Amino acid sequence: QVQLVESGGGLVQAGGSLRLSCAASGRTFSNFFMTWFRQPPGKERGFVAGISWLGGNTYTEDSVKGRFSISRDNAKNTVYLQMNTLNPEDTAVYYCALDRAYGGFSSSASDMDYWGKGTLVTVSS
Secondary structure: OEEEEEEOOEEEEOOOOEEEEEEEEEOOOOOOEEEEEEEOOOOOOEEEEEEEOOOOOEEEOHHHOOOEEEEEEHHHOEEEEEEOOOOHHHOEEEEEEEEOOOOOOOOOHHHOOEEOOOEEEEEEO
16 A cells, blocks of 8 residues: 655745645555646646656646646655745645556546545635
8 A cells, every 4th residue: 555645735825835745655666656636626636747756757737837846855755846926726635646657647637546635725815
């Protein structure tokens, strides 16, 4: 089994920044992707950003490019989501997920193998 624990969420004013962390523990795999999703109130869960654990290739949803960035620390088994210039539309529960990557990178929530419980980000106007 794999455990994913998100942290770093909270309340921030519009224009501010937050950095989310997701610590992974448990089983290890030769390669996988770590991906952030978010679910705004009353909406479906959607892709935000992903990173390959071995090569460090990153993938970012168009609406957050230039504001959000994903990175990893292999030694700490942790992936980060740096979020800058936040706006109220970024308010959501942010989830970390692990994809064992049998078929390469996927931005679909249904392809993820493991999920964290999420961390709430609230951006006030």
